[in-house]
Amino acid sequence: MKKKALLINPYIEDFTAYDLWLKPLGLYKLSYALKKNNFDVSFIDLLDMSHPSIPKKFSKKRENGTGKFYYEYIPKPEILPNIGRRFKRYGIPISSFKEELKKIKNPDAVFITSSIVYWYKGIITTINIIKEILGDIPVVLGGIYPTLYYHHSKNTGADFVVKGNFEEALPPVLEEIFGKKFALDFEIYPDYSILKDKTSMAIQTSKGCPYSCSYCASKKIEPLFFQFPLEYNLKNFENLKNFKIKNIAFYDDALLYNKENHIKIILKEIKKKNFNFSFHTPNGLDPNQIDEELAVLFKETNFKTIRLSVDILNKKVKYENLKEIMKNFFKAGYKEGEIEAYLLIGFLEEKFEEIKEALYDLFNLKIKSKFAYFSPIEGTKIWETLKEKGFVKDGEDPILSNKLLFPYRFKGIKPEELKELKNIQNFLNQKFIF
Ligand code: SF4
The missing domain is CATH 3.80.30.20 (tm_1862 like domain)
Structure with missing residues (x-):
């Protein structure tokens, strides 16, 4: 039977964020690589402003493809100074994320990407919700944040943290989760078929x-x-x-x-x-x-x-x-x-x-x-x-x-x-x- 992988582009938590062609390119490549290894792949992009839950003001992109992210105000982490701006979580509403998670039938593992290191609180929020809805499912975190701050990223609630290129770093993790060997050493293209917008x-x-x-x-x-x-x-x-x-x-x-x-x-x-x-x-x-x-x-x-x-x-x-x-x-x-x-x-x-x-x-x-x-x-x-x-x-x-x-x-x-x-x-x- 095919294994089911759920890929997630996580929330951003920051004072500001703007969609300046912000794309989780690594996740699209991972989708391609996993499909080649006979996985069924689902994708939830929490920054997808074409999601039906997003008000028009935020879903409308400029002609060049850039645009605003929908956000909700959240408390500013105490360690940050007061800079005269409110702290926000950018992405689809949490209730919509939970609904999306419930639609995915029995995934075997979740793969989350990351980019800017100081957005890690958005990753923690994302993982907490995954664990709340999907229970004891293996969550794998990869991308720039664990590559630069490996030890810090181990405290996000992810079960596995992948440092560096997934082509080399992911196969041992997949083996640990699924109990068999996987090879990702082939030419990998981004899989645009999972793209929503x-x-x-x-x-x-x-x-x-x-x-x-x-x-x-x-x-x-x-x-x-x-x-x-x-x-x-x-x-x-x-x-x-x-x-x-x-x-x-x-x-x-x-x-x-x-x-x-x-x-x-x-x-x-x-x-x-x-x-x-x-x-x-x-x-x-x-x-x-x-x-x-x-x-x-x-x-x-x-x-x-x-x-x-x-x-x-x-x-x-x-x-x-x-x-x-x-x-x-x-x-x-x-x-x-x-x-x-x-x-x-x-x-x-x-x-x-x-x-x-x-x-x-x-x-x-x-x-x-x-x-x-x-x-x-x-x-x-x-x-x-x-x-x-x-x-x-x-x-x-x-x-x-x-x-x-x-x-x-x-x-x-x-x-x-x-x-x-x-x-x-x-x-x-x-x-x-x-
Ligand atoms: S080292 Fe960094 S800042 Fe300098 S050119 Fe390369 S990517 Fe740009």
């Missing part, structure tokens, strides 16, 4: 990142960098087309690395095949890689959201270089304000004036700015500096990594300064038509 999807044409930024945990999540072969990537795009998915977000950490042999070839093939997708790059692109040909390929293959990682505060990208890069975009047909850039802020001893200057620099370059907030992760290089200066402690609650806490924890931008910077940013961005 088909307005958008994510894709990864590579794994890991070849760089080692001091504040980033990418190497701890995926130690090796690997670009998938062209055939694999094209098959993924074919699958997306077959499922009539229009908006595609690239999840690659370094999409433009080795551009001549990777992204340019992929985009030329996409152009030839006339796929008609809308592409988005929520992870931020390395602007130094944008040349004239690439900017034209972006335009021809319909890149609708282009976000650059400018990091001009750390002087990784110089104003003069950005000026040249922007010429390529304008020549390719992009309009003023159509290109966006992340300004990563939240570091120690940052100054209000330098961030303000960076905002004006981006505006003068006709780039719309977006703030990205630094979130400290234990084990990164910058963590050690913060630790030496007494701002963080090893073993502290990962909820303190919340990206909104930096004005309250580090000696840099103060809360009222951040507010003013956001006002300046809005004022400047509103001047663009896009």
Whole structure:
């Protein structure tokens, strides 16, 4: 008899959350891998805003596939400071989750994914409800949170915690649960058939990142960098087309690395095949890689959201270089304000004036700015500096990594300064038509 696996995308508990093409890509791949191993797979996506219980205001997506998550207010965990915002649980109502669980007939095991580490309380809520409704069922937790905070994640109520890639880490767990061997060492594609809302999807044409930024945990999540072969990537795009998915977000950490042999070839093939997708790059692109040909390929293959990682505060990208890069975009047909850039802020001893200057620099370059907030992760290089200066402690609650806490924890931008910077940013961005 076939074994039954229930996959769950868990709740988020945070001050804020927005669906910026937030997709549990690992779960879709797991679905494919389990089906290949003769499992029956069911899927409950607690962040699925097309669920019938969700009010229209939240279920309506923007044309590009992004949108709000439905939420309910919950008490703020005491360890978090008061930041003038209420704490929320994002996802379908708990009563609807319970009903969905009751509809699944006798699952043999539940598999939960995870992403941002400081969202772990949403995982605990999810597991508590699963245990309440399904009783003594094996619950397996995987994804980024246990990969980065393995020991901490063992206290979530999950029966098994999987660290790293599931292809290697899951087979022994499956063997323990089902008493027989499973192999997941084959080419794994995301299984789009379980997708409820088909307005958008994510894709990864590579794994890991070849760089080692001091504040980033990418190497701890995926130690090796690997670009998938062209055939694999094209098959993924074919699958997306077959499922009539229009908006595609690239999840690659370094999409433009080795551009001549990777992204340019992929985009030329996409152009030839006339796929008609809308592409988005929520992870931020390395602007130094944008040349004239690439900017034209972006335009021809319909890149609708282009976000650059400018990091001009750390002087990784110089104003003069950005000026040249922007010429390529304008020549390719992009309009003023159509290109966006992340300004990563939240570091120690940052100054209000330098961030303000960076905002004006981006505006003068006709780039719309977006703030990205630094979130400290234990084990990164910058963590050690913060630790030496007494701002963080090893073993502290990962909820303190919340990206909104930096004005309250580090000696840099103060809360009222951040507010003013956001006002300046809005004022400047509103001047663009896009
Ligand atoms: S910040 Fe981006 S470029 Fe730097 S290591 Fe992380 S994923 Fe790579």
